[in-house]
Amino acid sequence: SIYEGLYRFDTNLTPQPQLAESYTVSDDGLVYTFKLRPNVKYQDGSDFTAETVKMNFDRGMNPASKLTRRTFFSFVDKVEAVDPLTVRFTLKQPTAGFIARLSNGTASMVCPSLLKKAAAAGDAAAGLGGGSGIAVTEPADGSRSRGNVHARKKMQSRNMARTETT
Numbered sequence: 001s002i003y004e005g006l007y008r009f010d011t012n013l014t015p016q017p018q019l020a021e022s023y024t025v026s027d028d029g030l031v032y033t034f035k036l037r038p039n040v041k042y043q044d045g046s047d048f049t050a051e052t053v054k055m056n057f058d059r060g061m062n063p064a065s066k067l068t069r070r071t072f073f074s075f076v077d078k079v080e081a082v083d084p085l086t087v088r089f090t091l092k093q094p095t096a097g098f099i100a101r102l103s104n105g106t107a108s109m110v111c112p113s114l115l116k117k118a119a120a121a122g123d124a125a126a127g128l129g130g131g132s133g134i135a136v137t138e139p140a141d142g143s144r145s146r147g148n149v150h151a152r153k154k155m156q157s158r159n160m161a162r163t164e165t166t
Helices: 050-061 098-102 112-121 147-165
Strands: 007-009 015-017 020-025 031-036 076-083 086-091
Touching: 007 098, 015 020, 015 098, 031 050, 050 076, 050 086, 050 112
Parallel strands: none
Antiparallel strands: 007 015, 020 031, 031 086, 076 086
C-alpha cells in the first residue's frame, strides 16, 4: 500500500509539499504551523484533515504503540488540529531537519479508519497495508506526484555506488 505524507522528497532529495500546501515557523523555531491541501480523500472516502495528522502522530509517538520507529519524532512535544486544514506541531527543541523528517515514509498519513481498527484490535499495525489506506490527492491538472518513488530509487542508487566503492 502507498501512503503520502505532508512533504515528499523530489528527485534531488529536496523536501516538497505533498499533503501540506505551506508552513510557517515561529521565531524561536519551536512551532510549525501547516496549511493542508483541501479536498483530499482516502480511498475509503474519508477526508484527510488536521485531525488525521494529529491522530497519526499521536499514535506514532505513543510508547504504548510499540512501533519501532516512534523515536523518529521524539523531538515533537505535541500536535494540535487548529482547524480542519491547519495543524500545529510544537517541538521540544528547534530541529533544523524537521521538514526532511516529514518527507520520510515514517511520516506517511494512514487512513483514520485503519488507525481506529488497529486501536480496537490493540495492535499498532493491525489492519494496515490494505488498499483503503491510500491517500489520494487530485491536483487541478489531474497529475499525481510520484516523488517518493523517485527519491527512493535515487537513494538506492547512491547506496549501491557507495557499496561498490568501499
